[in-house]
Amino acid sequence: MNKSACYSKLLLLPIVGLLILFSACSSMRQTTYFQDLTPGETELKASFPLDIKVQPEDQISILVSSRDPQLTSLFNLPIISQQVGQASLGGGSSRGLAGYTVDARGEIDFPVLGKLPIAGKSRSEIAVFIKDKLISGDYVKDPVVTVEFMNLKVSVLGEVNQPGRFNIDRNQMTLLDAISLAGDLTIYGKRDRVMVLREENGAQRVYGVNLCSANQMYSSPAYYLQQNDVVYVEPNSVRSRQSTLNGNNVRTTTFWLSLASFLTTIGVLIFK
Incomplete structure (x- = not known):
């Protein structure tokens, strides 16, 4: 094996390592809840507890x-x-x-x-x-x-494991309660972009909640749900690309490894 080939393969190793490391860190940031919490050191106060109030048609x-x-x-x-x-x-x-x-x-x-x-x-x-x-x-x-x-419910839609309508059987129901009833988010759900749709004064209002930040979640007006609220979990880019043919192929680690190997082969042939 000549020096050019050895040099090209050595150059490939750190590139492959960086790709794997970047992919792992990115995945962790996208799927981890409450990233701003430290066990035993973090103390947060939720928004003022909001009891379910009876409305017309209830x-x-x-x-x-x-x-x-x-x-x-x-x-x-x-x-x-x-x-x-x-x-x-x-x-x-x-x-x-x-x-x-x-x-x-x-x-x-x-x-x-x-x-x-x-x-x-x-x-x-x-x-x-x-x-x-x-x-x-x-x-x-x-x-x-x-x-x-009797008929008070919330709906949970989007990237959750068990979407559906769920009964309210307590004085207070939180966003985490509803997500738990729906079987948690799938791996494809955007944890930093959960929307709560609520009708207020005859108009539909949309609240955005970031589950990756406990501080933002607990302080949100939508942390305590009301009857007829709709919780929607938006799909991430991986899920969105699945709607197109081979949409995710160009983003996988395997693809980049194959591309790096191909470029290395070309480099070896050029510098022979």
Whole structure:
């Protein structure tokens, strides 16, 4: 082997090493969550916790109980009988109770008490509101009011493992909760570009959330989700190129290694 060939092959080694190193570092930066966190040293504060507030068209179940079941039965809607395997009304955890649908004015028609304005209230606030009405009206002395969501959902679309619509069954639901329900992002999802679509005051607003930065994620107004929010995970460039024939071939490490080997061969032939 002549000196030119040896020199060309030696020159190829650092180039190959740099290509592999660059590819590995780039992949890690694109797929790692919370890159600005250091265990035991980082302390972050999330945005102010935002409870789910009931809105018009939402469905809720309300159960009133006390020491006198016969008395409280006046304030409860009838139980819906269900066959085995049949989904509950609204797909929630209403335990077979019939539900109330909040009308356009934000009210429900409650037995005995009549129209009650509940839009803009959380589950606990609705429970306290109805309890006070029952006590102040001398209807029930010791009421216990339980409020459950019935049709409140969020949607998760794009590059996640299990896209779909998911029930809200708690007072607060975070973006991480929704992503977990959807089975996490795929390897092709842009972790630095997750969008949350939310209707506010009759207009659609889009929030961008960077999951690679815990500080940016926790401080985002979209960290705490609301009913009917849509979470969309944008595909990265690798996934986008898969829509075209051989779109990713020119970006793979194998391609660049083959190209380097080809150029080395040409160099050897020229300097023979």
